Amino acid sequence: MSTRAAAGSGRPAAAGSPGTGSAAAGSAEAAGTALAAGSAGTVETRFLDLPGPVRLDSGRDLHPVRVAYETYGTLSPRRDNVVLVCHALSGDAHAAGVSATAASTRDGFGAEDRDGAAGRNLGWWDGMIGPGKAFDTDRWFVVSTNLLGGCRGTTGPASPDPATGQPYGPDFPVLTVADLVRTQRAFLDELGVARLAAVAGGSLGGMQALEWAVRYPDQVGAVVAIASTHALHPQGVAWNAIAREAILRDPAWQGGRYYGTGRAPDGGMGVARMVGHVTYLSGPALAAKFGRRLQFADDVRYTLTEPEFAVESYLRHQAASFVRRFDANTYLTLSRALTYFDLAREHGGGSLTQALAGVRARTLLIAFDSDWLYPPAGSRELDAALRELGKPVDLHVLDTPYGHDSFLLDEARQTPIIRQFLEAQ
Amino acid sequence: MSTRAAAGSGRPAAAGSPGTGSAAAGSAEAAGTALAAGSAGTVETRFLDLPGPVRLDSGRDLHPVRVAYETYGTLSPRRDNVVLVCHALSGDAHAAGVSATAASTRDGFGAEDRDGAAGRNLGWWDGMIGPGKAFDTDRWFVVSTNLLGGCRGTTGPASPDPATGQPYGPDFPVLTVADLVRTQRAFLDELGVARLAAVAGGSLGGMQALEWAVRYPDQVGAVVAIASTHALHPQGVAWNAIAREAILRDPAWQGGRYYGTGRAPDGGMGVARMVGHVTYLSGPALAAKFGRRLQFADDVRYTLTEPEFAVESYLRHQAASFVRRFDANTYLTLSRALTYFDLAREHGGGSLTQALAGVRARTLLIAFDSDWLYPPAGSRELDAALRELGKPVDLHVLDTPYGHDSFLLDEARQTPIIRQFLEAQ
Numbered sequence: 001m002s003t004r005a006a007a008g009s010g011r012p013a014a015a016g017s018p019g020t021g022s023a024a025a026g027s028a029e030a031a032g033t034a035l036a037a038g039s040a041g042t043v044e045t046r047f048l049d050l051p052g053p054v055r056l057d058s059g060r061d062l063h064p065v066r067v068a069y070e071t072y073g074t075l076s077p078r079r080d081n082v083v084l085v086c087h088a089l090s091g092d093a094h095a096a097g098v099s100a101t102a103a104s105t106r107d108g109f110g111a112e113d114r115d116g117a118a119g120r121n122l123g124w125w126d127g128m129i130g131p132g133k134a135f136d137t138d139r140w141f142v143v144s145t146n147l148l149g150g151c152r153g154t155t156g157p158a159s160p161d162p163a164t165g166q167p168y169g170p171d172f173p174v175l176t177v178a179d180l181v182r183t184q185r186a187f188l189d190e191l192g193v194a195r196l197a198a199v200a201g202g203s204l205g206g207m208q209a210l211e212w213a214v215r216y217p218d219q220v221g222a223v224v225a226i227a228s229t230h231a232l233h234p235q236g237v238a239w240n241a242i243a244r245e246a247i248l249r250d251p252a253w254q255g256g257r258y259y260g261t262g263r264a265p266d267g268g269m270g271v272a273r274m275v276g277h278v279t280y281l282s283g284p285a286l287a288a289k290f291g292r293r294l295q296f297a298d299d300v301r302y303t304l305t306e307p308e309f310a311v312e313s314y315l316r317h318q319a320a321s322f323v324r325r326f327d328a329n330t331y332l333t334l335s336r337a338l339t340y341f342d343l344a345r346e347h348g349g350g351s352l353t354q355a356l357a358g359v360r361a362r363t364l365l366i367a368f369d370s371d372w373l374y375p376p377a378g379s380r381e382l383d384a385a386l387r388e389l390g391k392p393v394d395l396h397v398l399d400t401p402y403g404h405d406s407f408l409l410d411e412a413r414q415t416p417i418i419r420q421f422l423e424a425q
Numbered sequence: 426m427s428t429r430a431a432a433g434s435g436r437p438a439a440a441g442s443p444g445t446g447s448a449a450a451g452s453a454e455a456a457g458t459a460l461a462a463g464s465a466g467t468v469e470t471r472f473l474d475l476p477g478p479v480r481l482d483s484g485r486d487l488h489p490v491r492v493a494y495e496t497y498g499t500l501s502p503r504r505d506n507v508v509l510v511c512h513a514l515s516g517d518a519h520a521a522g523v524s525a526t527a528a529s530t531r532d533g534f535g536a537e538d539r540d541g542a543a544g545r546n547l548g549w550w551d552g553m554i555g556p557g558k559a560f561d562t563d564r565w566f567v568v569s570t571n572l573l574g575g576c577r578g579t580t581g582p583a584s585p586d587p588a589t590g591q592p593y594g595p596d597f598p599v600l601t602v603a604d605l606v607r608t609q610r611a612f613l614d615e616l617g618v619a620r621l622a623a624v625a626g627g628s629l630g631g632m633q634a635l636e637w638a639v640r641y642p643d644q645v646g647a648v649v650a651i652a653s654t655h656a657l658h659p660q661g662v663a664w665n666a667i668a669r670e671a672i673l674r675d676p677a678w679q680g681g682r683y684y685g686t687g688r689a690p691d692g693g694m695g696v697a698r699m700v701g702h703v704t705y706l707s708g709p710a711l712a713a714k715f716g717r718r719l720q721f722a723d724d725v726r727y728t729l730t731e732p733e734f735a736v737e738s739y740l741r742h743q744a745a746s747f748v749r750r751f752d753a754n755t756y757l758t759l760s761r762a763l764t765y766f767d768l769a770r771e772h773g774g775g776s777l778t779q780a781l782a783g784v785r786a787r788t789l790l791i792a793f794d795s796d797w798l799y800p801p802a803g804s805r806e807l808d809a810a811l812r813e814l815g816k817p818v819d820l821h822v823l824d825t826p827y828g829h830d831s832f833l834l835d836e837a838r839q840t841p842i843i844r845q846f847l848e849a850q
Contacts, residue, residue, distance in 0.1 A: 058727040174727035234715050234736055235708040241737040242699045245744075248730060249692030251676055256729075267674030271696060274667045283660040283797075290659050292767065300765055302483040302599035304681075304757045305673060309764070311659055312666040319670075332729045339734070340725055342717065372708075 040072040040097030040123070040130040040137055045146075045153055050186050054148065057176040064162065067187045068093045068146040068153025072129055073137030075193075082193045083140045083422075084184060085125060086201030086208035089276070089334050090326060092152035095144035096129035096137075098122060127411035134411065134418035140197065147208075148183040149175045149333040157329030158259060168329075170256030175333055177204070177341040181211045185219075198422060200224035202407030203374060204338045210382070213361040214347050220361040224418060227371050227407040229378025230343040230352055236373055239279050240335045243272035247328050256329055265328045270319030272331060277318050282370035282403030290314065353385045363393040364421040366414055368406040370399070394421060465497040465522030465548070465555040465562055470571075470578055475611050479573065482601040489587065492612045493518045493571040493578025497554055498562030500618075507618045508565040508847075509609060510550060511626030511633035514701070514759050515751055517577035520569035521554035521562075523547060552836035559836065559843040565622065573608040574600045574758040582754030583684060593754075595681030600758055602629070602766040606636045610644075623847060625649035627832030628799060629763045635807070638786045639772050645786040649843060652796050652832040654803025655777055656767040661798055664704050665760045668697035672753050681754055690753045695744030697756060702743050707795035707828035715739065778810045788818040789846040791839055793831040795824070819846060 045068050053063035070093045075082065085095050099121040123144075128134040135142050146154035149172065157172035173179075188196070199209045199220055206228020213223045232240070247253055250268030258264050278286070290311040294300065300308050307313040348355030363386055367376035376397045386393040398413050400406040407414070470493050478488035495518045500507065510520050524546040548569075553559040560567050571579035574597065582597035598604075613621070624634045624645055631653020638648045657665070672678055675693030683689050703711070715736040719725065725733050732738040773780030790808055792801035801822045811818040823838050825831040832839075 170729070174729055231717060233708065234712045234717060234734075235703065237717060237734050238699075238703045238711060238736050238740060241732075241734070241740055242696060242703065244729070245699060245740070246671060246696045249696060250674070251692075267676075271667060271671045271674060274663075274670060275700065278660065278663045278667065281660075283658065286663060287659045292656060292659060292662060292770075304595070304599055304669070304761055307666075308761075309659075309662050309666070311663050315663060315666060315670070336729055336733075345717075 038130040038132045040126070040142075042100050043070050043072065043094070043097040043123070044100050045070050045093050047153055048187060048190055050183075050190065052186070054179065054183050054186060056173050056179045056182075058173050060173045062148075062155070062173055065148065065155045065183060065186075066153070066159070067148075067155075067183065068150070069187065070094055070096070070123075070144050072096050072142040072144075073140055075141040079193055080195070080197060081139060081141050082188075082196050083135055083142045084188070084196050084199045084212075085129065085135065085142060085144045086180075086184070086199065086205035087124065087144065087147060088201070088203035088205050089331070089338065090322070091124045091147075091205070092150065093144050093146040093154070094121075094123045094152075095125045096123035096142070097126065124408065128414065128418070134415040135200065135422070136419065140422070143188070143191070143193075145184055145187055147180050147334065149180070149330055149337070151327035151330040154183075156327065157256070157333060158327050167259040169259060170329070172329065172333065175337045176346075177207045177211050177337050178215065178346070180337065181208050181215055184208070184212075185216065195219045196221065198222040198224060200226070200418075201228070202226040203228055203404065204334065204341075206374075207338060207341045210343060211341075213359045213363065214343060214355060217358045217360040222422065223359075223361045223363045224366075224421065225363070225379075225382070226366040226414065227368055227374045227404055228365075229374050230355075230382055231341060231345070231378070232339055233375070233378070236279075237339050239275055239373070240339045243275045244332050244335055246271035246275070247332060253328060256332075258328070264323075266323040269323050269326070269328045269331065270316075273319045273322040274315045277315060279373045280404045282372065282401060284370065285401050285403055286311065288401070352381060353388055356382075356385050356389060356391070359386070359389075359391055362421070362424075363391065364418065365393065365395045366407070366417060367395070367397045368400045368403070368410075369397055370401055371404040371406060373404040463555040463557045465551070465567075467525050468495050468497070468519070468522040468548070469525050470495055470518050472578055473612060473615055475608075475615065477611070479604065479608050479611060481598050481604045481607075483598050485598045487573075487580070487598055490573065490580045490608060490611075491578070491584070492573075492580075492608065493575070494612065495519055495521070495548075495569050497521050497567040497569075498565055500566040504618055505620065505622060506564065506566050507613070507621050508560055508567045509613070509621050509624045509637075510554065510560065510567060510569045511605075511609070511624065511630035512549065512569065512572060513626070513628040513630050514756070514763065515747070516549045516572075516630070517575065518569050518571040518579070519546075519548045519577075520550045521548035521567070522551065549833065553839065553843070559840040560625065560847070561844065565847070568613070568616070568618075570609055570612055572605050572759065574605070574755055574762070576752035576755040579608075581752065582681070582758060583752050592684040594684060595754070597754065597758065600762045601771075602632045602636050602762050603640065603771070605762065606633050606640055609633070609637075610641065620644045621646065623647040623649060625651070625843075626653070627651040628653055628829065629759065629766075631799075632763060632766045635768060636766075638784045638788065639768060639780060642783045642785045647847065648784075648786045648788045649791075649846065650788070650804070650807070651791040651839065652793055652799045652829055653790075654799050655769065655780075655807055656803070657764055658800070658803070661704075662764050664700055664798070665764045668700045669757055669760055671696035671700070672757060678753060681757075683753070689748075691748045694748045694751070694753050694756065695741075698744045698747040699740045702740065704798045705829045707797065707826060709795065710826050710828055711736065713826070777806060778813055781807075781810050781814060781816070784811070784814075784816055787846070787849075788816065789843065790818065790820045791832070791842060792820070792822045793825045793828070793835075794822055795826055796829040796831060798829040 053061035161168040206225035247268040250265035252263040253265035293310040343355040344352040365379040367379035383395040478486035586593040631650035672693040675690035677688040678690035718735040768780040769777040790804040792804035808820040
């Protein structure tokens with residue numbers, strides 16, 4: 001087990017202690033924060049070093065690998081109540097509760113407005129994970145890891161390459177969703193968890209859940225894939241390509257070797273985030289929030305360089321906030337992984353039905369009709385293929401207004417569906 | 426009249442000679458090009474220097490102003506058959522026929538595939554302008570100008586600032602659609618054209634047509650506004666803001682003073698074009714053309730920097746092609762102008778109906794159901810407001826697959842509608 005701290009984590013390695021959870025209930029008041037009923041409490045991100053290498057789709061073996069994680073709830077004596085939640089492109093291990101340390105990644109559209117989440121360091125799925133919530137921590141032991149390739153404690157491009165002692169940068173391997181899942185599998189081995197009661201996530205997180213069900217059919221009881229798909233559609237491939245181009249074309253990217261140079265591709269990263277942000281929202285949501293409202297007074301100021309419309313100012317704010325907390329090479333790595341993902345190509349010789357033939361988990365699919373980045377069509381194709389195979393599957397298409405971000409924002413609609421699905425276990 | 430050639434035009438000033446047109450029928454074979462029946466022939470872009478300044482919305486007077494233009498057909502003795510066609514964000518004066526000099530701007534989606542337009546230097550609306558076409562040059566004298574702020578012969582940010590002798594760069598005034606139209610008005614004065622039989626355009630071109638009808642109600646007989654709107658919707662404002670951010674954040678932009686430095690913001694411009702390109706297409710069109718087809722063989726190569734999917738390679742090609750022919754400061758200027766455009770705010774105290782109250786032209790609106798950048802909703806709002814006022818208006822929403830680019834690509838569907846509308850004059 002490596003004892004070298006992952007770059008950027010600034011925390012010592014700590015072996016996992018399965019069964020305790022990292023939520024320290026009752027310490028909320030001590031932290032000076034008034035928690036709502038149902039909070040997972042004050043939590044800390046912990047770290048675990050895998051004992052062996054992770055074998056990747058590209059053929060490389062990656063070692064050492066550290067995994068940042070949080071847990072919520074209590075592991076049952078039979079270790080049969082584990083729910084793995086998988087984060088999306090810009091998330092991290094801090095999925096629920098109030099972090100004693102980490103800055104929140106819950107800065108999606110609307111989140112700040114609703115509850116000042118950023119200031120309280122709430123987990124990115126805090127509305128879904130906690131006592132009495134969709135993923136009820138009174139019943140389930142919920143595990144959340146930062147993805148391989150991440151920049152929030154798990155080994156990624158900013159971590160030191162053992163061959164050089166310097167950050168990997170562009171020498172970090174190119175990853176697939178399968179690689180992310182293999183890493184989670186190896187991590188859970190260390191926690192002594194052989195089987196997942198459920199694996200859940202939205203967007204890229206849902207892709208991981210689906211990959212789990214296909215790759216480890218005997219080790220997954222149920223899949224919850226929200227606002228996700230078996231393969232990103234071509235326009236989504238294009239948007240992700242454009243976001244990556246914005247980073248690659250920023251001279252400060254320096255071929256990926258920007259660590260320690262005092263310069264980072266913040267300009268390109270900001271543009272990437274703006275593109276992402278608009279694709280995560282629905283057009284009507286953007287119209288309702290900003291319309292064509294001018295930034296200052298009631299007329300334009302005739303400037304090319306300063307925001308004239310409120311939406312321009314909002315996008316700049318989002319970009320600046322994202323650049324402060326996220327690493328560009330991680331963005332490139334995870335964006336590439338999610339565009340590669342293609343269950344039919346990878347597991348079915350081009351046939352989605354064939355790819356899913358071995359699935360033994362029950363599957364819950366939730367899609368949002370205003371989501372044009374991961375539109376309901378992808379979930380419908382999964383639903384049809386599973387039904388054709390006689391597998392148990394539920395599909396819910398919800399008419400929320402928030403677009404793709406609905407999986408982060410509309411807990412109220414998702415909660416009863418997920419609770420009922422998990423209780424039927 | 427200034428005798429200084431506009432930067433980048435490389436051509437001497439030439440006063441307009443109304444009545445002759447610039448199409449030289451019969452010279453096509455001499456140019457070694459086999460023309461389809463109905464071609465406007467071989468044409469040359471010409472240049473006219475306005476005698477006085479153009480007063481702009483920002484309060485500035487711009488002088489000198491040179492206008493690049495082409496004409497097709499013959500001006501009638503009563504000068505009552507003039508149709509002004511207005512180009513969109515990335516167009517120029519070369520709207521029809523085969524240019525003896527200019528590189529084609531007709532590099533939109535599909536255009537190259539269909540007829541090798543780029544190689545033949547066809548005008549960007551060649552399918553619509555010519556003998557027997559939608560804008561029938563046997564009947565109409567069609568005039569096309571490069572917009573103020575342009576980079577294809579008309580005075581723009583790359584032109585010399587008379588105060589310094591150096592290119593304006595960021596000192597070029599910030600423009601509105603009204604400023605573009607005022608310049609066209611002053612240009613037509615020099616041609617001796619007091620009244621337009623019709624003014625037509627798609628996208629930003631349609632905005633100009635609408636502005637003409639509102640600003641000069643007694644001088645416009647008919648308006649043809651295609652794939653356009655009275656005010657870009659908020660998501661469109663966001664996309665344009667992101668495209669501009671990509672340019673502004675490119676260090677090679679150098680605050681707009683990149684002329685003569687040997688560096689231009691090609692990286693940012695490329696990203697801007699990619700964003701534009703995806704918004705000009707429909708998702709289904711992109712899926713039909715590329716799907717998730719891999720660029721090489723049948724598997725991925727595990728690279729972050731090279732294209733893996735065919736659509737990535739296509740976007741890079743589009744970006745490289747655009748950067749060669751277009752100026753970044755012009756992009757900024759015209760992108761800003763089209764996002765400012767808001768008929769209700771500028772002319773109606775917030776009311777579209779009030780803004781249109783003085784219109785005397787007949788109006789033809791064409792929209793495309795696959796166009797999500799200028800969706801039919803904008804045309805429907807114009808249609809409803811004009812009907813409420815008792816003005817003559819026709820609205821056609823066509824079910825073409827190409828998205829916003831349909832106004833450039835689907836001439837077959839538009840032609841009978843436009844011909845019939847103009848003949849009813």
